[in-house]
Amino acid sequence: MTSGLLKKNLVCRIILICTFLYLIPPQTIAAELHLALADSTCAPMKEAGLAFTRETGIDLQYSCKSSGLLARGIQAGIIQADFFLSANANWMNSVVDNGLIDRQQVRPLLSNDLIIVTRADSAIKIQKLADLTLPEVTSIIIGEPSRAPFGRYAKQALQKSGLWDELKPKIISKKKISLAVADLAKAEEGTAAILYRTGLADFMRLQFTIPASASEPIEYYAAPLKTMANHKEKAMFLAFIAGDHFNKIFSAVGFSVIHSINRAPEKSVKASH
Structure with a gap:
């Protein structure tokens, strides 16, 4: 008899709990979004994300890597993301071409x-790209061109100026901009780096x-x-x-915000693939 009552009470409790959960309004259940972010955007996005979460109650989770690593991770199913922010069109196109993003949803x-x-304590003076060939510049930190867009752009600039082959022995490649910044912080006197403006630090x-151009x-x-x-x-x-809040945070660290998030994607997104 006692066993039967216990079972009956247990069933009633389960029914009450299920009913309670069913009646909870959907908006009271914590929602979250997973963001796959080009490494150079991670710090300002986390700052902006605090405001977004305060305003909406939606938690943001972050994966911050080079755009190439993010694109490959998303395509392989290793990185779970709701939103992808790529530092160039090529890696965005790669995910689009794999059928994971609708091209009409892509925005600059x-x-x-x-x-x-x-480093601020360096005696080196560089006033043009060609000055990187000076003997006092012993090494040049850039991004890995095949993975990190800031390295791809650096290589393009050096190739266009006819300096790439001459400077290759000095080049030190890094997978993402945070690693390049960390290496420069402890680098020797003769080290220069090619970074995004947004990577500029006090040291x-x-x-x-x-x-x-x-x-x-x-x-x-x-x-x-x-x-x-x-x-x-x-x-x-x-x-x-x-x-405006997003604009203010990103502008403060050196980005220019392109006011086109609600416009159709530019043709150049496809053309640059």
């Missing part, structure tokens, strides 16, 4: 510049801004993945990155 979001920097001296346009492309089921959350996030 940000632009950047390439700069040459040294560095800005030596030279590489003209925009030296490489492909340095533009970042953003898009939701087709697997992103949270349509309400997607709309809220897209509205946020088109807003």
Whole structure:
């Protein structure tokens, strides 16, 4: 008898719990979005993300790597993402061509510049690209051209100026910009680095801004993945990155925000693949 009552009470409790969970409004259940971010955008996006979460209650999870590693990880199913922000069109196109992103959802979001920097305590003076050939410049840190867009753009600039072959013995390639910055911080006197303007840190001296015409346009492309089921959350996030708060945070660290998140994608997204 006692056993029967216990079973009956247990069943009643289960029914009550299930009923309670069913009646909870969907918006009270914590939602989250997974963002796959080009490494150079990670710090400002995390800062902006705090405001987004405060405003919406939606948590953001971050995967921050070079665009190439992100694209390959998404395509292999290793990186689970709702939203991809690539530092160039090629890696975005790679994910689009694999059927994981709708091309009509791709938007140019940000632009950047390439700069040459040294440590602030370095005696080196670089006033043009050709100065990288000076004997006092013993090594040059760039991104790995096959994976990191800032390395791809650096290689293009050096090739266009006819310096790539001459400078190859000095080149040290890094998989992502945070690693390049960390290496420069502990580098020897003769080390220079080619970084994005947004990678400029207090311990560095800005030596030279590489003209925009030296490489492909340095533009970042953003898009939701087709697997992103949270349509309400997607709309809220897209509205946020088109807003003033996002603009202010990214502009403060050196990005130019392209106000086209609600426009159709540029033809150049496809052409540059």
